[in-house]
Amino acid sequence: MTMSTSPRPPSRRGICPALSAPMATGDGLLVRLVPAEGWLTLAQMRGLASAARAYGNGIIEITAKGSVQIRGLTEDSVGPLNAAVGRLGITPRTGLPVDVSPLSGIDATEAVDARLMAARLHEMAADLVPRLGAKVSVVVDGGGALSLDAFKTDVRLVARPGKGEKMWDVSLAGDAARALPFGSVRGRDAPDLVRGLLERLAALGPSARMADALPPATDAPPRPMRETSPIGLFALTDGSTACGIGLPFGALHADDLDALIAAAEAAGARDLRPAPDHGLLATGLSAEDVDTFRTAAAQIGCLVLADDPRRFVAACPGAPACASADIPARAIAAEVAQVLGKALDGSLQVHISACSKGCAHPAPANLTLVGLPADAMDNRVALVREGRAGDATRPQITAEALLPTLARLAGALDAAHTPGARMVETLAALPSSSLEPLLLSPAVLESTP
Ligand code: SF4
Known part of the structure; x- marks a missing residue:
């Protein structure tokens, strides 16, 4: 295999919103922080929660790659946030990631x-x-x-x-x-x-x-990948356990994060480690303390089971946090996950985007729900199959009709599903010509085999 000496057109690119280079979003400036050590002490995490409340809008996110994001900053508050991170003794990762x-x-x-x-x-x-x-x-x-x-x-x-x-x-x-x-x-x-x-x-x-x-990709089938969820229990070299939980839709308010830190402290956790797939790992727990921490995390709304359907729904902050939002994406995401239920078997990725920018999931998703500006009647939602938020055209439904529509889709997937098949394959088997009426009309749905 040889590497070409002349580049093909470059890939789609963006600038990483590091602490030193905040990124403008619809809810203010956003900064991303990767602790160089890979973990944060409980005191550091508590300090970050305070800083997110004082200098941002209080929302802390953990990204799909396990970076910490603080949202809702202003030009004036980025400097004080940087200073607070320094005072907490957190060293941001620099250089080659x-x-x-x-x-x-x-x-x-x-x-x-x-x-x-x-x-x-x-x-x-x-x-x-x-x-x-x-x-x-x-x-x-x-x-x-x-x-x-x-x-x-x-x-x-x-x-x-x-x-x-x-x-x-x-x-x-x-x-x-x-x-x-x-x-x-x-x-x-x-x-x-x-x-x-x-x-x-x-x-x-x-x-x-x-x-x-590299030479253009071949049509070789993808190789199987290992499970990447941080949700679960992991044996550590010192005989203790790390307990991984997921943040609901990748985010927590600082007040909830404070409650989670208190639970980790009560359970005797050594540190908290931001993890891939929007996770957080409490390390150094005994077998008995794991249950204490997990129960508290679930009460706060965090994901404690790897098959929680919310894990397979990406949602941006949406309204009212983001000025560009046409729907409250994150607020409705839990209901969407609940309505889709069994359809979210881990093979199907659903993305709810409050506008066509698609911040929460820039890549194509199997099903993307995109908020559109209000018409005379109501906000509308466009449904995109196998695409990005920016691909939104039609079909469109009113925001009010979203959950009933998705319930019909879940029913159709359930009816078409065969044992052993993954839901992504079941969705793919639904012809495009049938999907739009299927989504919009219960009568058509009932006649679908
Ligand atoms: S995708 Fe969501 S967070 Fe991003 S600009 Fe649009 S409404 Fe705001």
């Missing part, structure tokens, strides 16, 4: 401590960073229980299990299902190999991603 599992180094099932390799790569690439695109990243997966298979990255190293000198499987561009295999490398040789790849990427210009430097 090298992602490892949040449990790396304490995961009892990890083949090798990925943090050591990550630190070597981070140091090795320091001088290249100014010439690399802002989104270029590397994943180092030590083979633990919490995989990073879903991360789309430029270079992926996965530790092979086994004794003796550690070998790493290398793949390029994409998630673990679609990345192009690039062979294996001994641990001692990996930094030089990765540096060589990044140097060639830098030579293509600051907007290049690894996918731009």
